[in-house]
Amino acid sequence: MNNELMVQADTSYRMAEQKAAQYFDSLYEQANERKYAPALTEDIRLWKRSHIRRLSWLSFLPGGKKNSDQANYNRYMLWLKHTGKLDDYLDRSISYIYMRDLGKAIDSPDTKARIQRVVADIKHRLVPSSAANGEGKPDFISLAGLYRWAQQEGIETAAIWVIDKLKAVSTNIPEELNAEHAQRKLIKIIIGVVLHAFEELGDEQSPVERARKLDEAMRLGYSYGLTYPFIDDLLDSQALTEQEKVQYSDMIRSALLTRSVPELGEWTGTNKAMLQYIHAEMREAFEYIKQHQQPETQQLFFDQTYVFFHSQELDRAKVLSNASYTNDELYIPIILKSSSSRLIARSVIHAPEDEGFENRTFYYGIYNQLADDFADMFDDMQEGAVTPYTYYLTYRDQREDLINPFELYWTVIAHLIHNVYQSDPDTREVILDRAINGLRRFKIRHGSEKYNSVMNIFASGDPAFHRLIQKLVKKAVDVDFFDKLLRDELVNTLKSDREEKEAFFETITAAREQINSNLLITKRDSSPSMDETLIDAANYSLEGDGKRLRPILSWVMGVQEYGLQAQSLMPLLRSLEYMHTASLIFDDLPSQDDASTRRGRPTLHQMHDSATAELTGLVLIQKAIQEQSSLESFEAKAVIALMRYSAQKAEDLCMGQAMDLSSKGKVLTLEQLNTICFYKTAIGFEAALVMPAILAQVNENEIAVLKTYAYHAGIAFQIKDDLLDLEGDAQLLGKPVGQDVENNTSSFVTVLGQEGAQKAMWEHYCSAIGALKGMKRRTSFLEHLLNYIVHRDH
Known part of the structure; x- marks a missing residue:
């Protein structure tokens, strides 16, 4: 290991540690003398003019007070817009981000102008229109x-x-x-x-x-x-x-x-x-x-990174059972890690620093860290983590020398407002808004009883000041922030997406098992040996490890969305898989693609011969028609419409395969490729979605939406197939890779290149998602199907 670099890193840490120690000594003195209380009391007197409002008698009338519904992003943004609060809400929110994340002084005219531009951009991009119903996650x-x-x-x-x-x-x-x-x-x-x-x-x-x-x-x-x-x-x-x-x-x-x-x-x-x-x-x-990293800034970047890592390591090494940590040991690593993490973010992109940036960022970090540690106090206690709050809760009765972290928090706030930001009114507004909002969120999350018990412990230094704070927590209005709304929305979205994804795969597994158990063709009691041979051949093809996406789609749409009976729908599901398997058998023939493996096994013509494969494909098509004609639980008119539609789609699939075969060895345009893909792949998705809709007799508008979705989903599916042919794993795919190049076949990758094909896939993904907005019913399964299509590895 380079000793010179080790010495440099250690020197950088010691210098940062000295600066942090000086900062903490200053805060410690201010907190001990409770200098924060008179200064912040005056700040609050000025601040509360716009945050403590007298109740109008109208508010006691029914409907006199609107529900802001902060749990729903779209509805809350519309409420802010309707009540005229949106501009102030976004202004304080973006101002806070400029202070916290960018280290800016918000009294600068240039910064104010930038904040206003961001606010205008957010209103344009992220605020739903008044016509929106407020439902669903933000786009x-x-x-x-x-x-x-x-x-x-x-x-x-x-x-x-x-x-x-x-x-x-x-x-x-x-x-x-x-x-x-x-x-x-x-x-x-x-x-x-x-x-x-x-x-x-x-x-x-x-x-x-x-x-x-x-x-x-x-x-x-x-x-x-x-x-x-x-x-x-x-x-x-x-x-x-x-x-x-x-x-x-x-x-x-x-x-x-x-x-x-x-x-x-x-x-x-x-x-x-x-x-x-x-x-x-x-x-x-x-x-x-x-x-x-630029050569001239690389050393600074690594110095800051080492300070960040080493301070985290010192903090992480603490154990709650150790009763002898000093205040310096508790707080100095926090000052270092909280400030250096933000310094690194700017250093990463080697951005120039404006005057005062480093000091503002250095002094600001502990404010945010103390707020976060307060919010996570009970989780940290449960995990045995050492933070200023968990340590004070554990040892406050044994250690009179321990500084109260809640008092230090208000000391930092007073120091920032008056010593770092020079008593700027806008800065005071944002910081006090944030502090009160943090306490309110804690109270809502844990309940009044737990909150009050915590306050009885931490808010004991200056009773008058802390009574004032609790009054603000109870009565202050307009102190919430956009980034917290986004945080909550993102956490809820990630959680619901995970739950929906699990449900998606559970649904697929359940549907696939049900389809597989009802898929194989039963031999007749007295059938010729050749008929048995063809049935064996058909079952061999059906038994392969197929995805069953098309019948699964029909099962989900029919059973979960349209309320059809699963058993009544089974003939349709079999018909879809019979038709699809027949198309694969024909596709694999030597006269067509001449494939050697399909679904992880030798193709049917390899196991038997081409003539048997051709006849088996025809048998499966006839079986599909028989299955559709046996949909006895549905109105005859709907079944006839379904069979007419199915015949048309089968004809389209044949036309698509003919197009594909005639294009061998030719360089295709993107338009030609899209057309072939629509007829070969997207038609199958469309049929799987539209056929249960026909049985359920839904309106034409919804069927049009399903067709649009299927068009884009089908092409996205084919593009992913082409990408997997280039970069996939043959064992996972169940077929050889690199076939398109070997066969001189035009694909989305050969026409657009790998990067262009990825962009085209995501364009179709977005178009399919956009189409679903026209559906009045739940679409989470179809959304997760798209995610599966673009992220699958086989």
């Missing part, structure tokens, strides 16, 4: 919303990269970690770094340069953000043994000191595969950040 908290934004900025490739990375992270987060919490923090860091990049964009920059910087910021944000789930959270969790934590921590320290990630080394036990993934991902992230 921007979705993959489609992210991709559409990326399109506008010209950074679709970066968005696709981040989407794929986030999916991989969510798959590899250990069970011992809170998946939604880890994902939220990672997404928050990405947004934060992109926000820093936006701040540095000038009006004079070309669209190309703007896109380059935002692309880079998104990747840098992900690379830096990985440290939260895969260093901070992982080392705090019980996912690793104590020995593994030491080994993992040593590896990280070595990377920071040597500027190179060491090899993973020997790992045993159940965590080996997880750590192999994390090591590879962290190494890639580390190298990306390092490559994008």
